[in-house]
Amino acid sequence: MSMTDTEAMTTLIKQFNQSSAQVMDIKTTTFELHLNKQAETVQTTSTQPHQTVVNTPVSAPTPTSETAAQAGGTTVTAPLVGVAYLAADPQQAPFVQVGDHVKAGETLCVIEAMKMINEVPSPVSGTVKEVLIKNATMVEFDEPLFAIEETTA
Structure with missing residues (x-):
């Protein structure tokens, strides 16, 4: 994945976390992104060879210290x-x-x-x-x- 893909995914995850949406699916030619607050996982799949799947917990923003x-x-x-x-x-x-x-x-x-x-x-x-x-x-x-x-x- 390119840095542009990484930046795009980071931005999308941030916006999803700040929204009231519960599920979001995005598919491009280089990656698929599935976000689900109800299942509390994030899955990213790249369509390019030798890329990995990332599972990351998603939860409501943590209050500051x-x-x-x-x-x-x-x-x-x-x-x-x-x-x-x-x-x-x-x-x-x-x-x-x-x-x-x-x-x-x-x-x-x-x-x-x-x-x-x-x-x-x-x-x-x-x-x-x-x-x-x-x-x-x-x-x-x-x-x-x-x-x-x-x-x-």
């Missing part, structure tokens, strides 16, 4: 659907842990989507107050990942 809201902080959310990893390698330490000070732009975690690794940078400088996901878990678009208390300076 109360910790970040109470502290006047920032909740960092997933920019795409994929598997989130808190470290670059299972043998290495996590990118960040609770209590760590991060700078804006510093990598908090990575999300693997369709064999592509995407870094998730911190949008602000501050202290990591909460890690809201576990390592190697599937995350949805806009799912809260980290709570960061912003620092001024």
